[in-house]
Amino acid sequence: MSVTTTPVRPAAPLVELELTVTGAPDEEEGPVTGARLVYRGPELQEVSVITVEEEVPYRVDFRLPWPDWLHRVVEENRPPTEEEERRRVADILARSYDGRPLDELREEHAAHHLEAAAALLAARDATPAPACPCLPFQRYGCGHCRHTDCQNPDCGHCPCKCRCR
Structure with a gap:
């Protein structure tokens, strides 16, 4: 059985921000010391308030009310479109x-x-080219490798002939 995958669209990387917060009102769990925001592109994926005792997650779909200060922190730290x-x-x-x-x-x-x-x-944003244009087993069945001699030195027929050396 062969499985084939094709990207539907490039996925934006996750960006995790941990911020120190001062002056925020205390949570039930204790004094607020920070916030953790996770974005995929400009879209908020996760938000948590960090207290002295623990990390308090909030729902990102806004079903439960957020404190006003947290709305400001999220908006001020949103990655640009x-x-x-x-x-x-x-x-x-x-x-x-x-x-x-x-x-x-x-x-x-x-x-x-x-x-x-x-x-x-x-x-x-382009995918960087590999440092070596050669891939393992590309030229030799002995397991030719990147930037080093053959991984199977007993094969007897090739030193690594990678052009990037």
Whole structure:
């Protein structure tokens, strides 16, 4: 039986933030010392309040009310959307190359910075190429390996001939 998988869409990585919180009202479990937020892309996956005694999880579907301060912490630490990140990078490019923020540029000139920002972010998110172009067993049945000699030195017919050496 052969199992084939195909990604439906690229999964955004999980981002876990642990924050120190001061000045928040105490929970039933004790004084609040921090908060833990877990995002997948811009979407909140988990939220917990850290007290002196334990970590108190809150539901992310808002069925139970959250304290007001926790809403502010979650909103202030939300990762940017792809569009917000693209505009942020384009603004940096505009300030560096034109000496003015992106919003002050003509639309057709700002479009070049937005396009460059999209290309930079795509290159950042691209899967990095392996350091060695060779894969185990790619060339030799003896188990040729990355950056070292053959894993089976008794095979008698090959030293590693990896081009990256």
